[in-house]
Amino acid sequence: MIGKLLGLYHPFFLPIWRRVVLVGFLALWAALELATGGTGWAVLAACLAAGCGYEFFIAFDPAKYVRKDKP
Template sequence: MAELYDVRVWHMTKEHDTSSARRRRHPALDVRIPFFKPLWRRVLTSAVMVLWIIVELVYGSPYWAALAAGICAYVGYQFFVAFDLDERR
C-alpha cells in the first residue's frame, strides 16, 4: 500500500503538473525532434507513409490501411501544422 501512496505523491509534484499549458508527450509519440527539422525529411517520411497505405490497400488489407492512414494523419498534422522550427534546437 505504501508504494501506491508514493506513486500518488510523485504525480502530485510540480514537475508532473498536468495543468500546465505545455504538457509532456510520450517520447514515442513526439515526432517534433531535431531530426525532422529539414522539410525534405518530413516530406519524405509522409510520402513513405502514403505509399504504405497504397500497398496495404492493393494487397487487400483495409484495416492495416486504416491504421496507417491514422498514423499518417497524426504525423502529417505534427509535421506540417503543429511543427515549430524554433521550438527545438
C-alpha cells in the same frame, strides 16, 4: 500530443525533406496495404500519415525541434 507520443519532435525531423519523405512513405504504405486487401494495416498507416502530416506541416513549430540538452 501525437508528436510527443511518437517522438516526432526529435531534431532529426527539422529538415523539411525528411518530414515530406516520412509522410509520403506512410501514405504509400497505406495505399499498398489497401490495394493488397490489408484494410486494418491501411487504416493504421493512413492514420499515422495524417497525424504526422498534421504535426509536421499544420502545427509545425521549429522551437519544438531544438535539443533540450544543449547548453
